[in-house]
Amino acid sequence: MKTTTQWNIVCTVDDLVPxxxxxxxTDDGPVAIFYLPHRLPALFAISHTDPFSGANVLARGITGDxxxxxxxxxxxxxxxxxxxxxxxxxxxxxxxxxYRVLLDGNAVRLEVSKARSMAKAA
Incomplete structure (x- = not known):
């Protein structure tokens, strides 16, 4: 079965914090979007849930290299x-x-699986 994806708008550039x-x-659950303007690409997205604690906290973590x-x-x-x-x-x-994430004008888009979206909606 071929899995297709869709690009959902999840926030705007004004919501981002450098x-x-x-x-x-998202349909996949909570996602953390990181804005690192000194890097290319500048946007990154991972699950917001810390797998060691089960808490939704990763967006609050300290970014680095x-x-x-x-x-x-x-x-x-x-x-x-x-x-x-x-x-x-x-x-x-x-x-x-x-997750793949991109800036589309003022909109931040996140790529999610349509199969996951449909499964969660069912």
Whole structure:
């Protein structure tokens, strides 16, 4: 079965905070969108849920750079998550979902699976 995707508007550029994250709600659940204007690309999106605690807190984490990769440190237990892949740097068995995100004029769009959207709606 071929999975198709759609680009949903989740916020506007005015909602973004430089060097920080915001949380948005999607059909996939809560997603953290990070705006790092000093990097190209400047937008990153991963699941907002910390897999170690189950709390929706990753958008509140501290952003940084480890070995040339953009990361966020969970505000609870301080694990680092790669903002491109979602991989936890301290535990290679743990990964959060990562999403493609882009700026379309003033709108921030997030790519989500239509199959997931339909399954959640059912």
């Amino acid at each position: 060097e920080s994250g915001i949380a948005v709600w 480890l070995k040339g990769q953009p990361v966020v440190a969970s505000p609870l237990y301080k694990q680092h998550f790669n903002l491109v892949t979602g991989q936890c740097l301290e535990d290679d068995t743990v990964r959060v979902n990562s």
